[in-house]
Amino acid sequence: MQTKPIVSTRADDPELDERIDRFVVDLAERVDAFQDAEAARDRETLRVLARDLAAEAAALGYPLLVDAAGRIAEACGEGAPEALHKSVEDLTELSQRVRRGHRSAAS
Secondary structure (H helix, E strand, C coil): CCCCCCCCCCCCCHHHHHHHHHHHHHHHHHHHHHHHHHHCCCHHHHHHHHHHHHHHHHHHCCHHHHHHHHHHHHHHHHCCHHHHHHHHHHHHHHHHHHHHHCHHHHC
């Protein structure tokens, strides 16, 4: 069963169209960076990536991504590799839903 696409809560703001487009297009590459840092056990890079993603996702209307980034940052401090891996997997799944919810997915 495929989960529901995620649409920005700010999708109706024409001033953000280009920023949202760029964010969604770049999201796969950003998730790759999370996966690479997690595989390398580089918690500091993960914290920075999570902070940056959370800030941009908040500005562009993606609260679920903000929460996911927060869970990654939290897991970095716990020292539990399983929790960190799960949080990166969750971000990966959410990013796929964001891409499916973007207007470019409808074309």
